[in-house]
Amino acid sequence: MPEEADTGATGPFTVLVADDNDVAQRLCRRVLEKAGYQVLIAADGLQAVEVALNQHPSMILMDVAMPGIDGLEAMRRIKAELPEMPIVIASAHSMASDRERFLAAGADNVLSKPFRLADLVAIVAKLALDRK
């Protein structure tokens, strides 16, 4: 599996869901697996960094408010190692200024919570398509 991940462009499209809220974890896993993607779960920022660097998911769906280091710090650390890693910030911080803030921090896309399931699938599908 790490070997597959290293190549990135090959193998199944893997989404790392980094979220401390187990309801959100469950929802995303359910929806994305249903859509045909592989799903990895991280419950906080440090875990997200660790999984991302070790398992090289195709993309990361990153919450912001998490214990330990928050999503933005985790994103910074991951991008430092893997600049090409697509990271979508999925946050309940959904004011207009937040979106700008996240994009400025390096996010490839932003998904505001709560979200329509179709929006989540579309964002992931677009990145999956880009990879090809």
Add this chain to the structure above:
Amino acid sequence: MAAIAAVFAVQAAAGAGPVLAFPLYLTVILLTALQLSRTESLVTAGLAAVAILIPPFVEGDLPGNMVSALLLAVVLMAAAVAITGVVRRVRETAARAQRHTDDIAASEERLRMMLEAAMVGLALVDAEGRWVQVNERLGMILGRHRDELLHLPIEEVTAENDRAVLGEALALLRSGDIVRWEAELNQIRGDGTRVPVAIAIGTAPGHIPGETLLLVQESDISARKRLDGLRDCLVAVRRVIVGGATWEQAVPQLLSSLCAYLDLDLAQFWAADPDRQALRVRHYWHRDPEGFEIFREHSRAAAIPMGFGLLGRVWQSGVVAALENLSEANDYSSSDVARAAGLKSVIAIPVVDSGVVIGVIELLAGHPRSIEDDEVTMLSTVGVEIGQFIRRSDTTQALRRSEADHRAIFERSPIGIVRISGEGDLVEANPVLLAMLEYDFETMRGSAWPALLRAYDQAASRQRLAPLLAGITSGGSVQVRAGTGGGKWLWLQLTATSIPDSSGRPEHLLVMIEDVTAVRETSDQLAEALESQRGANANLEKLDRTKTEFLSIVSHEFRTALTGIQGFSELIRDGGLEPDEVRAYGGYIFNDADRINRLIGDMLDLDRMESGRMSIRTGDVDINEVLSEAMTRAGTSASTVEFKGDLDPRLPIVVGDRDRLIQVVSNLVNNAIKYSPDGGTVTLSTRAEGGYALVSVTDTGLGIPPDEIGHVFERFRRVRSGAAQSIPGTGLGLTIVKQIVEMHGGKIWVESAVGHGSAFHFTVPLVAENVTPLQRRHA
């Protein structure tokens, strides 16, 4: 011859007889003796005797006739001798009397001549004071004919103001109390002018008893008087001028001196206008207090052009001029008014400064008065001296005014001013400063000023300014703190300026000292107010930030909860799920909806509590039971934390709102769990202490940083630093807890150390009464 003819006539007629003829002969002899010389009488007597003898001889009658005729002749002769003797005696006596009378007449004439020729006026006055005899000289002195004088009493020709004293003297002389009186007084000449006389009145020597006659001796002393007057006048004027008075002060004295020494009644000083258009009255003086009002008013309103009238001419010419008799004058502008005021003569003196007539002194008298050459000379001198005096006085006055102005600035300046010597000694301090610092001058000089000087230098050195005595040219200010004599403390602002001497060294310094205490205090207060305003602003900003943060938190919480609700409900809606899935998703949805509900409840609670609209329902509450329940409930959800109970079994039942107290405890317990992310122990303990139930919730979690511990009970405040930054919460929990505890009459506080955990303690009163007022208040 007539006698002889008479004898023969008698002889012829008395041919009848000698007896008849005898008386006739006797008569003839008597007549002859009276009328003619003695010889003729005797011859006539002889003839008569012969005539008597002839008839008897011729007729040759009887010898008896002869005898009787002879007898008759003898008697006749004897009678003739006797008669002539008597007549001669009488004649001699008469001649002697005549000679005596002539002698007396000559003597009297000589005396009269002497009287008339005397250089003094001499006269006799009777008991009533009437002139009885007056010599020519006296008539000349008084300017009247002697005969005119003889009808007047001496007092009538004496000046009015001398009459009283003269009258007294006459009375004393009459009564014999004195025999001689001497004086100098003024008398009135026939033309109305006055003449000063030296008068001596004495009881006339050798006068007839019963008749009082007084000898009056007068001499005209007008020349001496005038000279004396002129000299004294000049002396008086000079005395005033050198007296150091200002012109304004000196004027009344000058005018009164002129009047007094020149025997005048009224004086006015007319000053020329600066533009030299007119003379106007500036000063006025008169001898008597009344009678000149109209004249004065007239003068006051007058403006005399140059060359107009006596004054105008004097102004123009610069020469002393006079009008001896106003009633004859027609070029004196005020003649009617002056006459109405009883003024008779006027003298005008030009007041000259550097050849320019700057004013005119007008002198008026109530009597006609001539002016002599020597008076003109003297008055011209007076005019020049007064003119110079006016200029000096003006200069002096200007200097004095300038000095007074500066003095006034110094004395009355609202700020303190001191003058100090180049050595730093206090020379002068104005009253304001002494009042400000509550010292007398000596204390000020002795101790207060040196202290102030030191304070100045210290303050100056702090401001990198020169010390006071180093020579300050521009006023740099320093502020120093100084104590007053009254024990107050003032802030003084000192501004120094040095005043250099000719060599440029500071000769002395002026220091202006202002009491800026109020300013300082105000500015301090202002700074304080600004500071507190800034603090308030900061608080507002902080509040604003925390509110924004709160909104962000609340919306984040809501959206997080809604993410599950929306997502799973969308899945359910779209269908195609297993029944197990649907059930599980429904559970997630329920939990998140519940969480949202709690959040909303917290917010509403807090709002009600803060606005005072929340009531507590009182009832018996077993605190231990509340804590046990909370532990049980928390223990089921939090797996990483271990709970310990240390409950006092003797804790009495308290009176309170059970639901609210449960809310307090569960909130504290949840916090303890939340902030113990790495697990640990949460200890719940109760104790009865001082009438209160003391409840403590102690964890071994993250702890609260010292700078945040004071704010944990504030609304929207959450510990966000370090490891706690991502711990979710509304920031309302502890605020609500505190409100509930306080509504029960208790207190809540926290002890904490970062890395060691926190201990929250709260109390609930054991006595129900304490609750009542709160209950009532919030009901």
